[in-house]
Amino acid sequence: MSKVFELKNVSKTYRNDGQEFEALKNISLDINEGEIFGIIGMSGAGKSTLVRTLNRIEEVTSGTVEFLGSDLAALRPAELRKVRHSISMIFQSFNLLSQRTVIENVEQPLKIAGVPRAQRRQKALEMLKVVGLEEKAKVYPARLSGGQKQRVAIARALAADPKVLLCDEATSALDPKITGEILDLLKEINAERKLTIIIITHEMSVVEKICDRVAIIDKGELAELGDVREVFSNPVSNAAKKLVFPANPFAPTNENQKLVRIVFDGTKSSEPFIANLVEKTGKKVNILSANTRSVGGIGYGQMVVELPSSKEDQDIIVDFFKKNGLTVTEVEINE
């Protein structure tokens, strides 16, 4: 698989009135052709800055960003503008021209690229068909719903036949149902056009739904990188755990008791392991919270249980879970 983007030791420092702020710290990662790559992090983690280094709307302070093997920082302004035809972007706030009709909006990238009028109109109509809004061609964006506006933005982003689509919190302003529809559309486009898609989000559900690989950004650093299934079923870094597991609001009822988190994947989730535990060992646990989610079609679950205060009992229980193929980790109270 060939690489579309190759980031090496990318750092970005903002200087403002003598104060320095490190938005990105030494980030290295590759993005492969045709994949849907998620970049997730809390707000302020630096993910928006990171995605803007990919089309050089943000300059990096050190390190290199290569697009299809060429260093973006080495491009002259005119060359950079040409490269940007291959790297489209959609935004949380859609950023459509309010004084232009839908079709005129979609035509913009083609107009910039110097495509003749008749040709660009035809292409724009074709793109509107892809997003299912051809009947809205002559309407102004103000008359559209949020989901429709984002569809127009996607049509506009696709018009110049880009190789990559950058999505900056593209679904964050939309409700869950519309978010789902937009994500389905992106997935469809990814499959049909072999378009590489990079998705910036703070929502786990977005990554779970369509991403192949995910990078977790925390305080400007790359906290974790890998297959979505792997990262979500077995998060290693604290930042990843925070995103994957909901906050645990409970503390043990007395100090000798212990909280553990059990994580199980699709193959194990059908077994009644708590009932098995009681039956086989006679030890009891108190379930504090539990949930399951589907990642790429496989069910993943996690459960926080409180173990009894005897150290001996705790060991027996943890042992039992581990023997049954479950991942057991101790829950820190301030997690």
Added chain:
Amino acid sequence: MSDFIIQAIEKGIIETLQMTFWSSLFAYLIGLPLGVLLYATAKGRLLQNRAVNAVVGFIVNIMRSLPFLILLVLLIPFTRIIVGSSIGTKATIVPLTVGAIPIIARMVESSLCEVQPGIIEAAKSMGASPIYTIIHFLIPEAVPSLLQGAAINIATVLGYSAMAGTIGGGGLGALAMQYGYYRYQKDVLWTTVLLLVIMVMLIQEGGAFLAKKKRKI
């Protein structure tokens, strides 16, 4: 009122309209690009340039702080060079234009500031050059606000044109001074005032109507 006065008023209306039209036109030809320059060269903008922004901003501020009546007097030699005379309708167009330029520049700048920064980022991400972004993204997005600003500016120019009447300009202002003020003809004074009020209202309402019609939000 005598026929003579009525004729003078008719002439005054035409002169006022001529002065307002030509001064506004010339002032926009210079003020609009200047406003764009003020906007685009500011910190963090498309054509960030601290030196240009500071110089243009300074000149605009100086020009704007001069009272128009003083500007009228100061510009007499300059007007003579351009028009060949310093009195009459044509001559008034020069100081009116100069006086309106800084006002228009600031008004245009503030209209452009209202455009969502995201629009400019989108243009950038599509590979648009700064000039293309200004012409095809920034200005079209600002059109309703620019029209609203234009109504205010043109009405201001109209008011200034009346002031120019006091030092040898033509139009309704001169009429009000000559007949109404110096010769105590109150009816002429009030008629011209009423006409000026009507003209300002027409400009303001017309501008607001166009802006509303243009605004697609």
